[in-house]
Amino acid sequence: MTTHAPRSNYVAIWVWLVLLMAAGVAASFLPGARALAVTAIFATAVAKALLVALHYMHLKLEPWVIYAIALIPVTLVAILALTLLPDFSFHH
Amino acid sequence: MVNWMRWFPENVSTYGGDVDSVFALIYWVGLVWFVITLGTFGVFLVLYRRRQGRRAFYITGEPLRQATWILVPIAVVLLLDLWIDWRGAPAWAKVKGQSPPAELTIQVTGRQFVWEVVYPGPDGKFGTGDDRQFSNEIHVPVGRPVRLVLKAGDVVHSLFAPNLRFKQDMVPGRLTGGWFEATKPGKYELLCAELCGISHSLMNGWLYVHPPEEYQAWVKQQWPAARAAAERSPR
Amino acid sequence: MAIQVQEQPFYGLTPAKVGIWWFLASEIMLFGGFIASFVVFRLGATGWAEAARHLNVTIGIVNTLILLTSSLTIVLALAAIQRGDEAALRRFLGLTILLGCAFLGFKVIEYTGELRAGYAPWTGTFWSFYYAMTGLHALHVLGGIVVNVVLLVTTEWRRRSPHRIEVAGLYWHFVDIVWIFLFPLLYLA
């Protein structure tokens, strides 16, 4: 039972999420350098994920331990992806 | 200690010495540590076995002064580890990191349970009419670098030439390779070092290292039509 | 050190919350393994961008909207039970379940459309990844729906430990976050 800390306004967060999604979709139609569009798309995705995690999953109110439990696997996945790059992204 | 080098097949490749010397370094470092560690271990077991009227000492090992009994040996272990890496890196770079220019390139395809060895022939290109294919046999001249282009036809195989200290997996859908330079004529065995199915242990082949003139005779025998071309640039 | 009467506190966290976050950590590794493999293949492979264009982006957008809204409804359900408002809890939990079913429904429509157009899991490695990742995600959505239905139906069990709604909510938000990354990876990029 989380204490009744200052509750973030859920509906407002939802509106932001929808706007960010729309921005992501719009970014996918951006002409010009594909890399720019891709970074924009994933920036909106990361922003949405943070919003859901911090506000809906109440990560904002949790002690650092929960952050650690969540962030360690994310770094491990990043390590795995980076190590796979040379073998599968740059080969022949 | 028993002479461990006796167990290695005779090294007949230029970079074999590098691999063996890194092995020797790790062997001696490991042996010293083994003797020190288990020596101390044995001495403690004898010295401090339970005796009437003698009580153990209350040593928590927490304060830094006590922990240095481990910090110092660990620092030495770390230094030795880094030394091993320091010696290992150039050896790896020499064997796998580079592919020196070689007049002879041979393509070996690992297939369930046979090594298909293809020579480019005098024109030096694969897939041309003058290619020659052999099964489980590789013929190379002594003292000349040879480049290998390795493919796999079905599953993962691994070409292992113990005398050359050479091993490289062959992955279907991917080109791998390597090089070696034999230093001593002879007949050396080839093995498959990656489980590749039912007859994985029947996939042994032979590497024939010929002295120069014997190799020329073999080339002439394989490509009689191109005798003239052979004189011009020995393949 | 003062001898506490109750157990040794661990940052004031209840077992349920610590447990669900460890489970979510292993789920991050599972989907992370898939996503890492997909990303490195996508960067190295040819023709995947072209294959991705055959995906139905509109259904993708609708599904993203559905999951985002279902995250909202389940967090409102949690707020309701924390206020002790039973009726609101049942309403929001029911809404979350409906949205989850809608998501799966659209998935079925999408899959049949693609299969009929000839893009099956064995058509190519992109399609293998697409079906495997979205399929595994859909299974997780289904699992979440089952848990939510059980919570909705068994009133007695639910009333005894309201933090079960919180745990179910955390799982549901995680499944939503996975889709937040799958959607751009497959449909947009």
Place this chain on the structure above:
Amino acid sequence: MSPLPQSGMSAPHAAGHGEAGFWRAYVFSTDHKTIAKQYLAWGLFWTVVGGLLTVPMRWQLAWPGSDVPGWGVVGASEYNVLVTMHGTIMVFFVAMPILLGAFGNFLIPLMVGARDMAFPRLNMLSIWVFGLASLVLLVSFFVPGGAASAGWTGYPPLSGKVEYTGSNWGLTLWLLAHALEFAAFLMGGVNFLTTALTLRAPGMTLMRMPLAVWHQLAATLIFLLSVGPLIAGAVMLLLDRLIGTRFYVPGSGGDPLLWQHLFWFFGHPEVYVLLLPPVGFVCEVLPVFSRKPIFGYRWILWATGGVVGLSFIVWAHHMFVSGMDPRLAMPFSISTILISVPVAWVLFAMIATLWRGSISFETPMLFALGFIAMFVFGGLTGIFNGSAPVDIYLRGTYFVVAHFHYTLFSSTVFGAFAGFYYWFPKMFGRMLSEPLGKLHFWLTVVFFNLTFFLMHNIGLAGMARRTADPRPFEMLQPHQWINEWATVASFLLLAAQIPFVVNVIRSLVAGAPAPVNPWQASTLEWSVASPPPHLNWGEALPVVERGPYEYSVPGESQDWLPQRRPLATGA
């Protein structure tokens, strides 16, 4: 913020167990101690199966082509099945259930002062899913096409297409058994971590938790975080086999190397999952039998943390020559060799614990000392394999087989026997016989070394792993005596386990009843009856006053101080 009161757990729960019939108490039990014994039962069953599989294997290597009594001639495909199933069973169905399932379940609640695991029903589901995984693996032996025969690593395309190994449903069920086993240990893992972190008894701060618990948590953490990518890989392999998707099919976008990365990303942390629990057992046994605190509790925690961290960035040392980008080799070679530093720290700390101690040599201590001696050797041979250039030669040879038996066997067998002999009185309420235990130890340590030491030598001579028939290799003929020697020694090693079986059966049936604290140990589990009653602590949870290793404290009458504050009526 009121933490979940324990009372929510005890009232209906205790009543349920009290007059529960056979089914509720032994089969559908949610008591962590019963679940531990169920895991132990499965583990010992699979130890017998996995161990007996080596008889035809070793026979075929010693006397190729000859008739194995009770089996017939071992064909090449049969040999591949034996080698695959021996590896799979020993790692996933013997080591994991015994080290994590049995010991983890039994020890964690007792050592941290909890009544049971945080999620008892989830814990029961974990043993049932593991039982299902075991049945699936058993069935995979008898399906047409034979059991899996693509090695315990199951590299595609060999494992990807039926025609490459001939094993159809066998390999698919093998994959399913893996998935179920991973699910079981994920459930167990969540339980272990949550119980140890949130359900500790009053006064049991994190820094007072015994090292056995810390190492169970470290092992569970490594498993929990490393298994994800392999489950993804296994799903891909399953889809490749069943519906023809193209994850590992070369030439159409798929790449067999992906499996190797995903498998070893899990594979190497997995061997540390198997190493850490026995390290925890030895860290409990050494102080008790040398009556002296462990040497550097906090330092060992830091070293184990180092092992946990480094274990995630070493996996590609299995792939130096696998077609992986050569530039990746040296970083992984450096990280692999660096992991010897924290492991060496823990081993040195163990040996330092003996320094100025008062050492007695009961069976648990003998096996703990055996672990140290064997693992020091096993760890050192690991450095040969970790150095990239040397691994060019050693990969896929019997040198690697010798290395991982010295590390896995010494931890999973010697470490686990140290734990088994030490906690058997608490688990079953009976004492084991010391002479039989000592006989078992000395026979095992002698025949273990006779079996595996010479494998280093034949490995250097170039014998490849998973060789079903050594006859075709001319260079190996002068060393064939090593295969015969190792085979005879391995039969004697199996026979050396008979004193153990006799000892366990004899003591279960007619052993002397075990006192509450036979070894005068200070940790919590020795402050309650053997075997502990349901919900462990009776009315009040224990109150912990000090660390777990207060032995030979100067100025104290007896040479040990229990962690638990003595009850008002005097302990």
